[in-house]
Every structure is written in structure tokens, then in C-alpha cells.
Amino acid sequence: MKIEYKINEPVSTDQFIELLKDSTLGERRPVDNRECMSGMISNSNLIVSAWHEGQLVGIARSVTDFHYACYLSDLAVSQNFQKLGIGKQLLSLTQAQLGPECKLILIAAPAANAYYEHIGFTHNPRCWVLDRS
Template identity: 50%
Template sequence: MPRPLIVYRTGNDLDLNEVTALYEASTLGERRPIQDQTRMQAMLQHANLVITAWAHTQLVGISRAFSDFAFVTYLSDLAVHRDFQKQGIGKELIRQTQLAGGPHAKVVLLAAPAAEQYYPHLGFTHRPQAWMLDGDAALH
């Protein structure tokens, strides 16, 4: 059976139920607050660079990022539906995110443990200097 044509779109005006279903079908839902519709809607609404992949009318991939369009683009979510993985969709979502972020902006991300080996194959460089403070953690 031939693969469906994948169409890429830019913009965050998306149906939250479709986005949540994609997160679940990609395993990203395990690490995102998909049960909290208000929080998920805010995450989607406030991202200023969202690229999606569509097979006909089905949302099959998403890159949700924040960019200043000059220096850095933070790729916060990359999800591809399980049934559509290993077809280059994730790579194309990253490529389009990189292009939209501007010619000099670097792409920064935190990899999920299961995806750590994916990014070096695409040309990403590991930087152990990353630091994270959980949202409910107090500064000392």
C-alpha cells in the first residue's frame, strides 16, 4: 500500500483533541499533561512556531517551538504518530522548524530518554550544560 502524501502546515490554530490524540499516539503524551485540557490549550496557544504534518485530514506530526527568529529556537515538542514513524516526518518537521526560526538561529531541545539516540544522527550536538528547574520547585 503506498504511503499517503504528507502535507506540512505552519500555525497553532489546531483542534486540541486532535493534538492530544497525536501526543498519545506518539508516546509524547506520557511526558505531557494531556489530561489537563486548559494547560494543553495554553501550551499550544502560546507556542509561536508550530509546524504540523498531515496525511489527508489526519494530524500525524507536530513540532511545537518557541523562537526569537534570530538567535535561538527551542523545540519543546516533536511528535510523530506511531503508524507514521520512520518515514522522515520528524526530520522534516525539524528542518522546517529550523528554516522558520531564521538563518542564524540555533535549534535547542531536551530529548526524551527514548529519543536520545535519534538526534545525533540528524546532526545535533550533545551539550551537557543544560539545566532545568521544575515549575513547582523553589529557588534556594
């Protein structure tokens, strides 16, 4: 199976929503709020994507300064393409775009904690979230 990886390739809102739904990440994202989803994809400044025969099958969507910190907002791989190394390749290509001192930071879904630890991430319990009232 040939997977093509692309850096900052345009991804439509519909493609993004469908991938999130198909990866189960859609359960934790506002996929029914099209304006929000459009803003999420269009305002990311680093997108690494995986494509199979023209279909978006994986994405690493980040916001970064490229030198100190890179917040990986979404790492999603279509369920039919999981366990093929696509997620690891998306992470590797994301890191390749960053400066040598830039940290990759993410908030993992509870079910994904073991995955991130397995691939070398260090757990840091100091994350704080301020929701809008």
C-alpha cells in the first residue's frame, strides 16, 4: 500500500472532518461546528498529511514557532490505516520541520497515553486548560 506524505498540502474542511470521524478523534472534536473546524484547519501553521490514492488518511496538525515549542493539536489516522506506522511517520516528518531545540507538545486522549509513551514521549502532568465561560 503506497502512502504519500505531504507538508502543508491544502486540506479541505470536509476532508478534515471526515478523517477525524473515521479516526475516532471526532468524538472529542467539534465536528458538527463547521466554522470551528474550518478555523482549526486554516489557522494551523504546520500540517503534515498522509494520502492514499488521493484520500486523506492521516494528519498531524500543529501550531508552532518552529524554534521552541510545537503544539501538536491533532494526530489522526483513519481506522482502516492504523497500525501501519503512519502516525509515527507523521510525527517524524513534523519533527523534521522543526528546529533542533523545538519541543513537540500534545494533550493525549486517555486511550492514547500508552501509545505516546511507547514511541518516546515523556509524560508531563503540568498542563492547564482555561475554558471560556
